[in-house]
Amino acid sequence: MKNTKLQAFTPLFYLVWSDDLLTQKEFKTIQEFINNLSWLSQEEKQQLLSKVDISNPPSRNELAQWKLDIEKSIQDKTAVKSIFDIAVALSDKDLDISLVESDFTKLENDLGILGEEALQNFKTKADSFTANSQTTSNFDIQKITEFLDGKEAPIIKKVKSIISRPEFAYETSTDINVFRQTVYNWCKILADENLGNMAYPKEYGGGGNVEDYFAIMETLSYHDLSLVIKFGVQFGLWGMSVQSLGTEKHYAKYLKDIGSLKLPGCFAMTETHHGSNVKGLETTATYNHSDQTFTIHTPNQNAQKEYIGNAAVHGQMATVFAKLVIDNHDYGVNAFIVPLRDTNGNTIKGVTIGDCGHKMGLNGVDNGTISFDNVVIPKENMLDRFASVNDKGEFESPIPSDNRRFFTMLGTLVGGRIGIPRSALAAAKSGLTIAIRYSDQRRQFGPEGGSEVPILNYRMHQRRLLPHLAKTYAVHFALQYLTNRFLNRTEAEMQEIEALAAGMKSYSTWSTRDILQECREACGGKGYLSENRIDALKNDTEIYTTFEGDNTVLMQLVAKNRLSEFRKSFGEMGSLGIINYVYENAKTAITEKNPIATRKTDDEHLLDSEFHLQAFVHREKTILASAARRIKKLVDGGLEAYDAFNVVQHQMIDVAQAYLERIVLEQFQEALKAVKDENSKQILTKLYQLYALSQIEKNKGWYLEDGYMEAVKTKAVRKMVNQLCWDIRPDAVALVNAFDIPESCLAAPIAANF
Amino acid sequence: MKNTKLQAFTPLFYLVWSDDLLTQKEFKTIQEFINNLSWLSQEEKQQLLSKVDISNPPSRNELAQWKLDIEKSIQDKTAVKSIFDIAVALSDKDLDISLVESDFTKLENDLGILGEEALQNFKTKADSFTANSQTTSNFDIQKITEFLDGKEAPIIKKVKSIISRPEFAYETSTDINVFRQTVYNWCKILADENLGNMAYPKEYGGGGNVEDYFAIMETLSYHDLSLVIKFGVQFGLWGMSVQSLGTEKHYAKYLKDIGSLKLPGCFAMTETHHGSNVKGLETTATYNHSDQTFTIHTPNQNAQKEYIGNAAVHGQMATVFAKLVIDNHDYGVNAFIVPLRDTNGNTIKGVTIGDCGHKMGLNGVDNGTISFDNVVIPKENMLDRFASVNDKGEFESPIPSDNRRFFTMLGTLVGGRIGIPRSALAAAKSGLTIAIRYSDQRRQFGPEGGSEVPILNYRMHQRRLLPHLAKTYAVHFALQYLTNRFLNRTEAEMQEIEALAAGMKSYSTWSTRDILQECREACGGKGYLSENRIDALKNDTEIYTTFEGDNTVLMQLVAKNRLSEFRKSFGEMGSLGIINYVYENAKTAITEKNPIATRKTDDEHLLDSEFHLQAFVHREKTILASAARRIKKLVDGGLEAYDAFNVVQHQMIDVAQAYLERIVLEQFQEALKAVKDENSKQILTKLYQLYALSQIEKNKGWYLEDGYMEAVKTKAVRKMVNQLCWDIRPDAVALVNAFDIPESCLAAPIAANF
Structure with missing residues (x-):
């Protein structure tokens, strides 16, 4: 196209054939546009129309040549802002085509071509602020770490060092039995490092440091979360229920073994039919004054304990929440230590344990169901900080209202x-x-x-x-x-x-x-x-x-x-x-x-x-x-x-x-x-x-x-x-x-x- | 408390001791309230104060008696709206205590007791509109089902009947090898039922019904979703890429075997470094005119195909998207059929397949990576509907712009x-x-x-x-x-x-x-x-x-x-x-x-x-x-x-x-x-x-x-x-x-x- 007038159309043609957005309808728009231009001869029109014939596309070489022409013409011309500007650049210096600017602008509008955007096709050097943004560091990372960790830094460091050991490599088996055992083994290591008993009183072998215990929970959570939940079930829920709801005799008897994981246990509160409305629990603990025992019983299938961590495999005991019944009178929900398995791992008579099976996550934790068929436990197994049965077989509590006592009990568990x-x-x-x-x-x-x-x-x-x-x-x-x-x-x-x-x-x-x-x-x-x-x-x-x-x-x-x-x-x-x-x-x-x-x-x-x-x-x-x-x-x-x-x-x-x-x-x-x-x-x-x-x-x-x-x-x-x-x-x-x-x-x- | 004046305080006492919300501070408020009441004698005050002594709670029996008294007094009295109303009800008919109403109301406010809410403690019969809402059916369920299914009802019914068969029992194994094989077997059943080839042209053994194909996809999704994705990879992505991007020779050669699952295959587009920006793919298909072949090659590790369904285990072939290179000129992304495995399942020389391993979900689908080390394929394997290499070894396309051709190709795949x-x-x-x-x-x-x-x-x-x-x-x-x-x-x-x-x-x-x-x-x-x-x-x-x-x-x-x-x-x-x-x-x-x-x-x-x-x-x-x-x-x-x-x-x-x-x-x-x-x-x-x-x-x-x-x-x-x-x-x-x-x-x- 040596005709200068026609060269002005080159960018348009290029866009038509290279752009993936133009449709048949738009081809028609361009054809009509050309036909309506009064400053073109019939011959010139024909030549132009031949370039926008949908059945006769340009060759790839022709297309490439167009692009080259355009790129050459606009090199170093920063003033180029529209398709028409390219047309000007492509035309002979002698020819003044500014008269046709409005026609071109109208066409660009009709085709929905945004000038600057279309020009991107021809600009080869990218000068983009989006591209230039990048990572730098404007502060000392360690200083913020220290600020976040605060005075907990030493225990955080200790936990991180333990969970970075080779034996804490993630379990990759999809077999939940393997996974559960791995998580148990990890917990054992943590117990041996005296992390499990951190919150228990020093006089019972604990670390006496609740603050550190929370920092441990948080830091462990950088590792597998089954680990922290299993850890929390054993040392938090099970151990802390004994500590919060029991009295000295329970601490002396259990806390050391819980803290060392010698005595794995459960926190058996939730039942199939009562989760949020925990006041409605149906499991019963009936007092028998004749032999000073309680009988723990699950009255129906839906009153079974459910989702109980540590239950399906490892738990040997559980803090069981049950309604205390004395002489047919219901004294509300109280807590009792109930054995589940003997030291060989065999389930105690009267206890039936189910497996919650595969879960969406936390498959390293052995959640299970527990049912009790008239399981008899000694009177001393009642966690009696807030309520007890006296020697006469009468209910006693410093908090007279069942309701209030229940919420006081729950309040002590707020640590979770x-x-x-x-x-x-x-x-x-x-x-x-x-x-x-x-x-x-x-x-x-x-x-x-x-x-x-x-x-x-x-x-x-x-x-x-x-x-x-x-x-x-x-x-x-x-x-x-x-x-x-x-x-x-x-x-x-x-x-x-x-x-x-x-x-x-x-x-x-x-x-x-x-x-x-x-x-x-x-x-x-x-x-x-x-x-x-x-x-x-x-x-x-x-x-x-x-x-x-x-x-x-x-x-x-x-x-x-x-x-x-x-x-x-x-x-x-x-x-x-x-x-x-x-x-x-x-x-x-x-x-x-x-x-x-x-x-x-x-x-x-x-x-x-x-x-x-x-x-x-x-x-x-x-x-x-x-x-x-x-x-x-x-x-x-x-x-x-x-x-x-x-x-x-x-x-x-x-x-x-x-x-x-x-x-x-x-x-x-x-x-x-x-x-x-x-x-x-x-x-x-x-x-x-x-x-x-x-x-x-x-x-x-x-x-x-x-x-x-x-x-x-x-x-x-x-x-x-x-x-x-x-x-x-x-x-x-x-x-x-x-x-x-x-x-x-x-x-x-x-x-x-x- | 036989003194009528004092009886008026019973509901208050009951609330104090039964409510789990009152704190020590509120006990003080009540004590001060009592002390300030001018209409009480000193003796009466002492008696009342003894009931709100935090170190001397009432016995459970006393508490129970209070509740009983209150319940009895307000039975059938719907007008009871506040604690003071109870006080009135409890008092002798002779005594007018309305004078003290404002004192009581102020106390209720100070304690934050909402009258009606507190009364809930004493109302035994629940007449609640919340409780009364329940499931009914105000319409004919089947009519809505028919409306939703529309004219697709027959194929929906057929698919439902197939996926309800015993052999479609969900896979419970967590072993992904087992799961993948189960899903493959399910796909085979669906292929045998002529569901896989539903969208292919009748002349190539298909059902010629795209509408039904979509209904099948949707209905299969009531079952395991690995099934529908495996099904979609094989019959949709792999089969439809051949149908949409290839020509008759490809249809005749492949479609029947794809539809019957005799020829499992892949859709190999995404690369490790190019997913969304698929135009940037780096895999090359270099044309060799001397022996009329293409060499498929992965130039670097990050150009490997990734996440490719059917690749890790079952795929024998793949539609591979690669940049076509002729005489060192890049003609943009095109599609080629490349063999991956022989019929014995052994990987073809030059092809390296990796396993994406365990995923968040869809573990019944065998996603993998594919790398090509100069794998040579015959010229006919180019899917040549939109571009081809002619007998002279030149690139040819009805769509001259690489960009436009690429988006036209992608457009045919919109079915996914x-x-x-x-x-x-x-x-x-x-x-x-x-x-x-x-x-x-x-x-x-x-x-x-x-x-x-x-x-x-x-x-x-x-x-x-x-x-x-x-x-x-x-x-x-x-x-x-x-x-x-x-x-x-x-x-x-x-x-x-x-x-x-x-x-x-x-x-x-x-x-x-x-x-x-x-x-x-x-x-x-x-x-x-x-x-x-x-x-x-x-x-x-x-x-x-x-x-x-x-x-x-x-x-x-x-x-x-x-x-x-x-x-x-x-x-x-x-x-x-x-x-x-x-x-x-x-x-x-x-x-x-x-x-x-x-x-x-x-x-x-x-x-x-x-x-x-x-x-x-x-x-x-x-x-x-x-x-x-x-x-x-x-x-x-x-x-x-x-x-x-x-x-x-x-x-x-x-x-x-x-x-x-x-x-x-x-x-x-x-x-x-x-x-x-x-x-x-x-x-x-x-x-x-x-x-x-x-x-x-x-x-x-x-x-x-x-x-x-x-x-x-x-x-x-x-x-x-x-x-x-x-x-x-x-x-x-x-x-x-x-x-x-x-x-x-x-x-x-x-x-x-x-």
Whole structure:
């Protein structure tokens, strides 16, 4: 095509034949366009039309030549911004084709060709900011590790060193019998290292250190999770039930053997028909005064104990929860030590044990069912800290109400609701370490002519992983807080701490569920291969949202606790208090809900921790007050309280959620105050901001409904979340490396630390 | 306490000692309260204080007596609404204690005791509407089954009957070798039943029925999902690649043996380093004109084929995607048939096969890696429908652009993106059937004094499952639509249908992921046991969001397709069109965004399908136009298109999501029009409304930001979603039974149909 006028069409032709998006219809559009151009001769039109004849495509060589021509013509011309600009560049300098610009522009529009985008086809040198983002480390990783570990560093180090030994190589057999035995052997090693008895009193051979015990649970969770659950069943549930519900005679008799794993045992509470509603247990313990014994009995198939860890294979004894019956009177649920197997592993007469069989995960733990057919145990086997039968055969308890006694008993077991969320946290850390390291190495797609780009450079991928990373740091600090509250608890705080533990258990395990799901998908096919361990992490922790209390049920309890606190504080304030409360709310409305605040979108404000806290607190208070009002209204309207609570169940979850989010936010803020190293502080502050704003973004529907924010502000929050993700991305690998998980535990080939 | 005044305190004392919520602090509150009552003598005060002495609790008998007294006094007194009312009831008729009412009320407030709620302790007869909800069937289940199956009923029935045979009993071995062989044997049975070759042309021994083939894929998915994937790899991916990319000579040579499973084969596209960016494949097929052969070669470890189904054990041949090289010139990715094993199962020289090993799920499928070390194949093995090498050794293709040819080739394989979402749909149906039947049977908690209540009666539980049930019906109809569009496609519609398939693949598989997650949690511990099959359903479908195209990447493609359509239609309209578009938008603003519409909350309006469609369309159009504007602005501002798309990636997902939601909504509406049976229509309409409103609720943040709805309306939507859940609950079991999944396939003990 030596005709200059016709050369102007070259880029168009090239796009027509190379672009995979144009359809037959668009060929017609181009043909009509050519036919309508008045400045072309009939002959010229024919020549052009022959190039867009769908039945007569150009040869590959012709196509290649076109591309070459175009590339040559636009080399070093940065001003080229549209197809027409190329046409100009291709034309003789003498010819002024600017008159036809509008025709070309219209055609480009009709074909939906975006000038700059189409030009990508011809630009060979990629100068892309997406491609240029990469991993750097702006802080000293070890300093953050030290900050996270705090004073638990020595025990964490010890546990890591043990689980990195060769004998802790992961079990690869899919045979659950083999797996169960391996996990048992691992537990034995841990017991020999005096990790199992860490929380028991020193006078019974223990370490007397509950704080270390929780750190052990968390650190073990970097390894196989069947191990930590088996460990938790033996030393936590079984051992701690003896310690919490029994008295000196039980400690002396059992604790040493439990701590050494000489006496494997179970915590037999849940029954087939009673899990969440544990007050409804049907197993009976009938007192026989004549021979000072109890008869443990399973009255029907559905009252069998189910899902009991250590039951199917290893357990020799169990703490069995059963309704105490004396003289046909039911004294509510109490706990009893019942033998299951003799030292040879044979089941005791009257005890029937079933195997829960293969599970979704945790197949290294031998869960089973237990039924009792009138099994007789001596009177001393009653765990009698809170209730006992006296010499006259009468029931005795310092807590007269069955209900209250039962919840006091349960309250002593709250430790499980600290160990589990901390274990879930560790699993999330493992998943994120694998997924973020992989995303930093895995390359896919890239700018035209440039090399492929790490997938962590893609905004969507950052969105999928980095807010989860921020949340994981947030949960870390919140669980440290929970642990400290528990360790320093007073009697008066117990209800609050129990609710906090129940809530944080839900918050952390749901968070881990979401994180591992995202990690699996973010790793694509590699995430599906068992060798990369997201399989095990995800399936093992799947039940964390159910055991130690179903999350949804726990959240209802948390919300009820919040409501009851609310009513009390409201009540104590009296009528003056009510006026104050209304006034305070009005003040919020004035200072926080004025048009300037609800629309404020400058960076400084959005990143301000004072703003975050106010927003979280406002949400928490408002939802709580609204739920309280709604329940009152329903009850006043004649509804049974049971029904009223059912109507607002959905809202109750929000009450608990908003409370927990505020706690987690506060604890992240508190943690930041304690960071001394400036570089650490800087990156942790960004993570904190990402946590705060991504929570606000998640709840934007609520904030808009409430009027606390306007659209302009929630949109600015979204933008800031994107920006924070982009800013944190270069440090992401360093931030997961700061978790300092042993490489032998991570084990995933795709997470190899390059 | 014979003193009537003192008797009034009985309920208070009972609550103090029986309630598990009161703390030491509250004991003090009560003591102070008593001390401050001027109408009591000092002696009376002492007597009362002795009852709230924390170191001297009442005996159990005393407590029981109090309760008895209270219960007796309020029997049949429906007017009793507060603790004070009980006090009145307990007092002598002669004594007027109404003077002290305000004191009591204040105390109740201070203690946070909600009168009605506290009264639950004393009411023995439960009259609860929560407890009274139960399963009924308001429609003929079979009629809905017939409606869902439509004209595919015969083939669905045939497949169900085959997979219900004893030889299709689930494999319980955890040994993957055993499992793989079982699945292979099942496939052989299906091939013998002429199900595998259903889509192949009749002239090559096939059934010539693509529609039936898809119905087979979906129905097989009620059984083990390894089966359907193995089946899909063999007959879909391997067979259809030959049919779609090859020519007559290949059909004649291979199709019959593929259809009978005499020739097991693979679809070898994905490489370790190239999955989503399949254009970047590195395997080469070098043409040698001297002996008319191709040499297939894997240039480096990361160019090995990976995750290839049928490769590890059974595959004898593979369709291998490789870059064609002639005379050192790269002609882009093409497809070749390459032998892997001889009929004895020995690997061909030059072929190295690895085993992907244990996976999260689908362990009945033998995924493997394949490497080629200069494997020579005859020229005829090139699948030459879209490209070939002519007798002179030159490359020839009716499609000159490598890019365009490649996407045309991929386009012929779109069937996989119909089979997978339909398989995912079936898995969701299985999960919901198990979870909803169980939730209808499982009882936990209940009104005080009443029996325990099915957990499906709890609002939160309904919230967790019923919107998913509605969505599953919605996806069913949308996938029927997709299938029909595909079966009746014209060339001009192909791009739209490809985008629709990519989008529905993502929509359906993500939906299934969420549904099975909720089902697992809703079934608690039972959901964790492998015997109840949520394990397998969940882990097998986990990879559905990744294979046949990573969902996130596919959603970007869908969004790009929408943008390109938008630009075209916008372009075609010309400047008049732009004015019209702005005017149309303004009309929407006037008619739909006026204060009356944005605040309209009456039931009729909220349930109106016209309102739903407008809201969905408005969202779709607005997000699309906004994304288009934003990209243009970024590019105009100097950003590379590649970078601009990265900046808006998050928004692109919304573009695709809003488009798909509108399609799904429309198809549910269309389906309803075709329902003849009135009872069916009624319940399906409720499900439709639940789908529509729960989507709006999910997107309420967007609607509020946009100003399309105000808070009063989004709140009304939430309320209506709750109400619809409650209304649908009695029919829920019937609605899952209408899926008509063979009981032998469901298999879960907890889903036994009572």
